[in-house]
Amino acid sequence: MAEVTVRNVKKRYGNVQVMHGVSVDIEDGQFVVLVGPSGCGKSTLLRMIAGLEPISDGEISIGGRVVNNVMPKDRDIAMVFQSYALYPHKTVGENMGFALKIKGTPRAEIDAKVAKAAAILDLGHLLDRYPKQLSGGQRQRVAMGRAIVRDPAVFLFDEPLSNLDAKLRVAMRVEIKELHQRLKTTIVYVTHDQIEAMTMADKIVVMRDGRVEQIGAPLDLYDNPSNTFVAGFIGSPSMNFIKGKLSTIDGRTVVRADGGALLPIEGVQAEEGRPVVYGIRPEHIDIGPGGLAARVSVLEPTGSETQIFARLGDDPIDAVVKDRFDARPGDEISLLIPPRRAHLFDGASGARI
Amino acid sequence: MRSNKVGWWLLAPTLAILGIFGILPFIYVLYLAFHQWNPFGANPEQVFNGANNFRRLVFDKEFLLAIWVTLKFGVFAVASEIVIGYFLAQLFMREFPGKGFFRTIHTLPLIVAPIVVGSIWRLMTTPSVGIIPFYANELFGIDINIGRDAGTAFLFTVIMDIWHWTPLVTLTLLAALLSLPKDPFEQAQIDGASRSQIFWHITLPMIRPAILATVFIRLMDALRTVDEVWMLTGGGPGAATRYLGLHIWKVVFPKTDYGYGAAISVIVLYLTLVMCWMLYVGLVAPRNKGN
Numbered sequence: 041m042a043e044v045t046v047r048n049v050k051k052r053y054g055n056v057q058v059m060h061g062v063s064v065d066i067e068d069g070q071f072v073v074l075v076g077p078s079g080c081g082k083s084t085l086l087r088m089i090a091g092l093e094p095i096s097d098g099e100i101s102i103g104g105r106v107v108n109n110v111m112p113k114d115r116d117i118a119m120v121f122q123s124y125a126l127y128p129h130k131t132v133g134e135n136m137g138f139a140l141k142i143k144g145t146p147r148a149e150i151d152a153k154v155a156k157a158a159a160i161l162d163l164g165h166l167l168d169r170y171p172k173q174l175s176g177g178q179r180q181r182v183a184m185g186r187a188i189v190r191d192p193a194v195f196l197f198d199e200p201l202s203n204l205d206a207k208l209r210v211a212m213r214v215e216i217k218e219l220h221q222r223l224k225t226t227i228v229y230v231t232h233d234q235i236e237a238m239t240m241a242d243k244i245v246v247m248r249d250g251r252v253e254q255i256g257a258p259l260d261l262y263d264n265p266s267n268t269f270v271a272g273f274i275g276s277p278s279m280n281f282i283k284g285k286l287s288t289i290d291g292r293t294v295v296r297a298d299g300g301a302l303l304p305i306e307g308v309q310a311e312e313g314r315p316v317v318y319g320i321r322p323e324h325i326d327i328g329p330g331g332l333a334a335r336v337s338v339l340e341p342t343g344s345e346t347q348i349f350a351r352l353g354d355d356p357i358d359a360v361v362k363d364r365f366d367a368r369p370g371d372e373i374s375l376l377i378p379p380r381r382a383h384l385f386d387g388a389s390g391a392r393i
Numbered sequence: 394m395r396s397n398k399v400g401w402w403l404l405a406p407t408l409a410i411l412g413i414f415g416i417l418p419f420i421y422v423l424y425l426a427f428h429q430w431n432p433f434g435a436n437p438e439q440v441f442n443g444a445n446n447f448r449r450l451v452f453d454k455e456f457l458l459a460i461w462v463t464l465k466f467g468v469f470a471v472a473s474e475i476v477i478g479y480f481l482a483q484l485f486m487r488e489f490p491g492k493g494f495f496r497t498i499h500t501l502p503l504i505v506a507p508i509v510v511g512s513i514w515r516l517m518t519t520p521s522v523g524i525i526p527f528y529a530n531e532l533f534g535i536d537i538n539i540g541r542d543a544g545t546a547f548l549f550t551v552i553m554d555i556w557h558w559t560p561l562v563t564l565t566l567l568a569a570l571l572s573l574p575k576d577p578f579e580q581a582q583i584d585g586a587s588r589s590q591i592f593w594h595i596t597l598p599m600i601r602p603a604i605l606a607t608v609f610i611r612l613m614d615a616l617r618t619v620d621e622v623w624m625l626t627g628g629g630p631g632a633a634t635r636y637l638g639l640h641i642w643k644v645v646f647p648k649t650d651y652g653y654g655a656a657i658s659v660i661v662l663y664l665t666l667v668m669c670w671m672l673y674v675g676l677v678a679p680r681n682k683g684n
Binding site for chain 1: 574576577579580581582583584585586587590594595598599601
């Protein structure tokens with residue numbers, strides 16, 4: 041158990057700076073997810089916490105101890121790799137007990153700890169198998185078992201579910217979350233999948249191009265994204281962005297979309313003509329009389345909900361409704377957009393207004 | 394089903410070559426092994442003599458000595474090649490100035506014909522002419538004479554073999570090391586393994602198939618080496634470096650004892666197979682469960 045502090049960490053490869061002063065505070069027992077598109081530096085940051093990648097500048101501490109120059113083996117961490125990184129020539133049991141064996145732990149104690157971890161993950165009947173004889177999900181669990189056996193201060197997960205099929209991924213997501221609730225160990229988890237981030241994290245760190253875009257609780261990021269990048273990254277399907285300008289009509293502030301539509305907003309002082317980006321999540325749009333006229337282009341029914349791709353003036357817009365919805369491409373529909381659900385971002389910087 | 398005729402026709406040239414140059418001579422050698430045949434002896438006819446050639450082998454001191462020195466030669470040479478080859482492979486995994494140049498130079502012995510290798514080493518070791526005895530004497534006051542001292546002669550055949558064949562081992566092991574995934578090694582670091590523990594627990598088991606394949610190839614080669622050693626020492630002094638291949642040559646050609654030579658060849662083939670089988674059973678088979 042330990043807290044992890046990342047203080048103004050930078051990373052350079054020769055002359056190329058790939059990480060520009062990242063700071064993250066991770067409390068003891070917290071489940072923190074680093075999320076962002078590929079190349080954003082999230083895996084590099086994780087590898088720096090693990091000690092597999094040197095830090096060019098800044099400070100990382102684990103449990104109050106600065107570990108910049110501490111070897112990975114002395115950091116009291118366990119890591120689960122995307123490829124699982126199982127030792128191919130060792131059995132499941134040997135894989136899980138390797139760290140303890142290296143430490144010189146007595147055989148009986150190793151066996152007991154491996155058996156306990158195997159019981160948690162339902163691996164008991166596989167202990168004598170070799171990694172090649174296991175399915176992807178089983179290998180994934182062995183990799184986690186190997187981490188659990190160590191009883192480390194911090195778990196590091198590097199995209200552990202990326203190689204699994206969709207169904208298994210959902211199951212493992214639940215399993216990892218349960219594991220965290222049971223062990224209450226600090227977890228740093230890297231993923232590019234915002235659903236994983238939203239469903240598992242206590243705290244999400246959204247990264248882009250070696251910088252932290254926003255840190256916060258999942259729903260906090262969902263409700264109050266600090267810029268268009270976070271707003272677009274968090275939530276599925278993605279938020280609609282419509283470019284336009286602020287204007288006042290009949291004493292009410294609206295956004296006049298470049299495509300022609302007039303979009304309602306709330307609580308913003310009009311600065312006539314300021315270029316803005318109007319954001320509204322598809323699931324907050326409703327269909328009903330008295331709304332904005334739009335023309336349907338494509339419908340995607342999934343059974344539980346229907347996703348509607350339409351055009352609002354010249355702007356594409358995307359809505360998700362819970363009910364079955366019957367329409368044909370080209371039909372006119374009326375979109376209800378609640379003004380309090382709208383997000384407003386600066387047209388130039390993308391920052392929240 | 395499609396006719397296999399065309400396939401067999403396409404295979405025919407290969408099968409013919411294999412048959413004429415591989416299978417027929419082998420059968421002929423097997424046939425000769427059970428005959429007494431010395432065209433320049435008292436009785437030049439081929440006479441069937443059952444297993445007498447093989448019985449003679451068991452009591453042939455020269456043959457038994459040849460087996461013993463050959464095994465010694467094979468074990469020393471191959472073991473050294475594996476160790477040196479591994480370290481060179483590790484060296485080539487790193488970046489250092491002049492790496493490409495060094496790697497090229499290091500690989501050159503492989504393309505030199507064995508007879509030439511033998512000549513080069515003969516020149517380098519000839520007493521009072523060769524560079525090695527000269528400097529050994531000049532710098533360390535050691536007198537090296539491979540024509541007189543059996544131990545030195547043996548040592549130099551081993552060194553020559555190492556010089557010639559280590560690059561092959563290096564290249565094989567380098568390929569094996571380069572193909573290893575990176576993650577298990579990082580995992581081992583996190584698991585707390587030291588460098589030597591990583592070597593024994595992770596690297597070695599993971600490149601084990603490559604090592605064993607190399608040992609097989611090199612051991613079989615070493616057991617039938619002829620021309621290099623023939624050039625360097627001629628099997629001497631005495632019979633100190635008269636390895637099996639050389640021994641067979643001496644029996645077959647100067648003595649023209651073809652039947653007996655054939656019997657030795659068959660036995661050597663058998664011994665090689667047995668050794669490889671024992672290596673396989675002892676080292677490869679038990680570890681194959683996971684693969």
